[in-house]
Amino acid sequence: GDSVTQMEGPVTLSEEAFLTINCTYTATGYPSLFWYVQYPGEGLQLLLKATKADDKGSNKGFEATYRKETTSFHLEKGSVQVSDSAVYFCALSDQGAGGFKTIFGAGTRLFVKA
Amino acid sequence: DAGVIQSPRHEVTEMGQEVTLRCKPISGHDYLFWYRQTMMRGLELLIYFNNNVPIDDSGMPEDRFSAKMPNASFSTLKIQPSEPRDSAVYFCASRKTGEEKLFFGSGTQLSVL
Numbered sequence: 001g002d003s004v005t006q007m008e009g010p011v012t013l014s015e016e017a018f019l020t021i022n023c024t025y026t027a028t029g030y031p032s033l034f035w036y037v038q039y040p041g042e043g044l045q046l047l048l049k050a051t052k053a054d055d056k057g058s059n060k061g062f063e064a065t066y067r068k069e070t071t072s073f074h075l076e077k078g079s080v081q082v083s084d085s086a087v088y089f090c091a092l093s094d095q096g097a098g099g100f101k102t103i104f105g106a107g108t109r110l111f112v113k114a
Numbered sequence: 115d116a117g118v119i120q121s122p123r124h125e126v127t128e129m130g131q132e133v134t135l136r137c138k139p140i141s142g143h144d145y146l147f148w149y150r151q152t153m154m155r156g157l158e159l160l161i162y163f164n165n166n167v168p169i170d171d172s173g174m175p176e177d178r179f180s181a182k183m184p185n186a187s188f189s190t191l192k193i194q195p196s197e198p199r200d201s202a203v204y205f206c207a208s209r210k211t212g213e214e215k216l217f218f219g220s221g222t223q224l225s226v227l
Contacts, residue, residue: 032214043118043205043218044157051214089157093214100214101170102147106156 002027006090006105014113019077021108023064023090026071031092033057033066033073038087038107047075047088085112116140120206120219128227132194135222137206138187147216148181148191149205157205163189164211196226 007022025033032051036044048057053068062077073090090105119138127133139146147162161171166183174181178197183189193200203223207216 034214036216041220043207043220044216045218046215049214100145100209101159101162102214102216103159104149104157 004105009109012111016079019080021075023073029094031094034091036089080112082112118219124223126225130195133196135191137189139208143208145209147207151203198226
């Protein structure tokens, strides 16, 4: 079945450092890909998405490019801030018999130090 | 819109007791999902509904878990009897047909002692 694998955390960075969180996926169809973010004590929020190969999703300085050849959707940000500390989830959404079902990776916790 | 509303925010109970978690999806959303989040297993999809009908419950761990959606604005997830290994954060999420973005509630932190 469909699955998402992302790098284990926690990831600890200093403010203004470059961020990469790796994500790869397995899917039988042609899924859409997402990054969700979870701030402490809250539910997940959509950060960005890409719906087809070579699409780049971007939001709040974060970017990810849908790479079909490597089945990857790595999250990047050029300069992180303390406020980016959160848990980041890679996810895919694929069409099944009952409509779209979203499958999440295990999440990667990011700590950004001032 | 108030967003997806879950209650209670926190639940502490003793092993063997019945636990009921509640969710109100966003008005107009016809899909509702229940997820469980643990350190060991991450975010797992338990069950989802479309137009109040359960579509896929393959993620429900065992018969102790049951979920219902009696109408478009309310769903429950029940655990009976509860066990310590059920301790987790349970999230409800909803979306509309044709849209892939999920809207999550704030979750219920369940502790079974």
